[in-house]
Every structure is written in structure tokens, then in C-alpha cells.
Amino acid sequence: MSADFAILAFFSLMLTYLLICEIFTILFRLTGLTEETARFQVISMLTTCGFTTVESELITSSRKRRKLAFITILFGYIFSVTIVSMVINFFMRLNDGYSFQLILKAILAIIILIIIWYALLRVNFVKNNFDKFISKIGIKTMFKNQHNPIMILGIFKSEVIAEITITNLPEELINIQLKDSNIRSNYNLQILTILRDNDSTIIVNGESILKTDDKVIIFGSLKNIKKLFVKEKDFL
Incomplete structure (x- = not known):
């Protein structure tokens, strides 16, 4: 794997990671959590940081939330292992003559990622339509009337x-x-x-x-x- 491809793969994976975070946040909101609480829970599970005993009661008290939590934690472990391996591969591919260009590309990729994430969360048109799309799918698959x-x-x-x-x-x-x-x-x-x-x-x-x-x-x-x-x- 070339260093350029490693940057592209890492960027794609992180974008997917952020989208997964937003998707699970919406799904947890459908179970009755506020957006702030849902996002905190999802980030905690995806990063495998866990949550406090009081916070965990919000998840364990609901069957649907327990199922969602299991899937979210599973995604978190998969992403963590993949991201670490990509970062290690990236630094192993660096050489003195090409390092500066690769670092610039990595910074550019991070900036683009932040812009996309900001648009997803802050631009009402993008966020509202994304929320509606995921909510519609979540309602059909999770609740089935x-x-x-x-x-x-x-x-x-x-x-x-x-x-x-x-x-x-x-x-x-x-x-x-x-x-x-x-x-x-x-x-x-x-x-x-x-x-x-x-x-x-x-x-x-x-x-x-x-x-x-x-x-x-x-x-x-x-x-x-x-x-x-x-x-x-x-x-x-």
C-alpha cells in the first residue's frame, strides 16, 4: 500500500466513522434520548471509552437501546483496530524526500473532513434531510409499526x-x-x-x-x- 493510498483510505474511513456516529446518534434519539445525550453515548461507545454507571442505565433500561449499543460498540472496535493499523502503515511508508508532501496531503484531508462534518451538523438543509432519511429507515427497521x-x-x-x-x-x-x-x-x-x-x-x-x-x-x-x-x- 502506497502512502498516498493510505491517506485516501484513512480519509475515507474517518468520513465513514463520522457518518456512522451521526447515524447511530439519530437512531438512539428515536428511542427517546436527547440529541446531546445520544451523541455522547455514541461517541463513548465508538471510542470504547465507556460511560458512567448512571449514564449506562439509560442504555440498559431499554431493549432497543441495548441492541443498538451492542452494534455500536462492535463498530467501535472494528474502526479502532483498522484506524490504528492504517496510521502505523502510513508512518512506515514515509521517507525523508516525500514526508513533507505527505504531511501536507494529510493536513488537507483533515481540513476537508472537518468541513464535511461541520456541514453535516451545522448546515440545516444538509442536517435536516440527512436526519429525515436516516429516521425513516430507522423507524421501519427498528420499530416495524x-x-x-x-x-x-x-x-x-x-x-x-x-x-x-x-x-x-x-x-x-x-x-x-x-x-x-x-x-x-x-x-x-x-x-x-x-x-x-x-x-x-x-x-x-x-x-x-x-x-x-x-x-x-x-x-x-x-x-x-x-x-x-x-x-x-x-x-x-
């Missing part, structure tokens, strides 16, 4: 703002107008927005009826949100 994936958008003391993808509409909400439902009286939840048909916004009022495939932005306690929209066995 068994329960409604929850993504936490914000935390306000004991309440949260969450986005729920309705894949399995609760029986008590089927063909029921919101004014006749028990969302407020029994669960103290407030539906803020309904997204339907390619994320078109539906005006929320008493006559609104939730449908399968809707995305619902809701405010209230996470415990009550799960109580209404999530089958308890799916989080064991």
Missing part, C-alpha cells in the same frame, strides 16, 4: 417538547377529535403541531384528528408521553 418513535427536541424542567412519529395510533385516539380525547385531562399533554403529507403543517384545533404517519410535536412530561404513545414492553 410496534410503537411510536419519540425524538426529544427540548427539555424544560420536568416537561419536554417531543416529536412523535405515529406508526401505531393509540386506540383511544382512533377517529377521535382532540376536543373529545383525554390527552389533556388524563395525560396533561398539549399538541403543538401536526405534520402530515410531506411535513405539511396542519392547524391544531379541537376538531383535529390524529392519523397514522402523522408527526406530532407535543409538550408535556416524557413519562405521560410514553404512557400514551409507547407500548411499555418495547422499552424493556
Whole structure:
């Protein structure tokens, strides 16, 4: 393997590594973790650094998170071994006459990698479309209409703002107008927005009826949100 090819391979591997990190972050968010918590957990597992006992309870308390954690850690070990071997191979290929050029190429590759990573995380158009694509695949493969994936958008003391993808509409909400439902009286939840048909916004009022495939932005306690929209066995 030439040094140039080693740089290209290392760049490709690191780009894949960052994409894998973002993909698993989105998948963990679908299980009810905030983006910050999900990314911290994923980075901890991919880098094989582990997490504290308190943090680990977030993973071990959910069957789906345990499965995701196993796959994430497996990816982490594979990437760690591969990256170390590539770095060793790169330095073994260096020679005095070509070292400076290779170092410049390596720096350029790192800069390009940072730009791509920044675009993925900071440019709303890129991030939103990437998140939607991965979420769509994750919902189909992980949940298979068994329960409604929850993504936490914000935390306000004991309440949260969450986005729920309705894949399995609760029986008590089927063909029921919101004014006749028990969302407020029994669960103290407030539906803020309904997204339907390619994320078109539906005006929320008493006559609104939730449908399968809707995305619902809701405010209230996470415990009550799960109580209404999530089958308890799916989080064991």
C-alpha cells in the first residue's frame, strides 16, 4: 500500500466513522434520548471509552437501546483496530524526500473532513434531510409499526417538547377529535403541531384528528408521553 493510498483510505474511513456516529446518534434519539445525550453515548461507545454507571442505565433500561449499543460498540472496535493499523502503515511508508508532501496531503484531508462534518451538523438543509432519511429507515427497521418513535427536541424542567412519529395510533385516539380525547385531562399533554403529507403543517384545533404517519410535536412530561404513545414492553 502506497502512502498516498493510505491517506485516501484513512480519509475515507474517518468520513465513514463520522457518518456512522451521526447515524447511530439519530437512531438512539428515536428511542427517546436527547440529541446531546445520544451523541455522547455514541461517541463513548465508538471510542470504547465507556460511560458512567448512571449514564449506562439509560442504555440498559431499554431493549432497543441495548441492541443498538451492542452494534455500536462492535463498530467501535472494528474502526479502532483498522484506524490504528492504517496510521502505523502510513508512518512506515514515509521517507525523508516525500514526508513533507505527505504531511501536507494529510493536513488537507483533515481540513476537508472537518468541513464535511461541520456541514453535516451545522448546515440545516444538509442536517435536516440527512436526519429525515436516516429516521425513516430507522423507524421501519427498528420499530416495524410496534410503537411510536419519540425524538426529544427540548427539555424544560420536568416537561419536554417531543416529536412523535405515529406508526401505531393509540386506540383511544382512533377517529377521535382532540376536543373529545383525554390527552389533556388524563395525560396533561398539549399538541403543538401536526405534520402530515410531506411535513405539511396542519392547524391544531379541537376538531383535529390524529392519523397514522402523522408527526406530532407535543409538550408535556416524557413519562405521560410514553404512557400514551409507547407500548411499555418495547422499552424493556
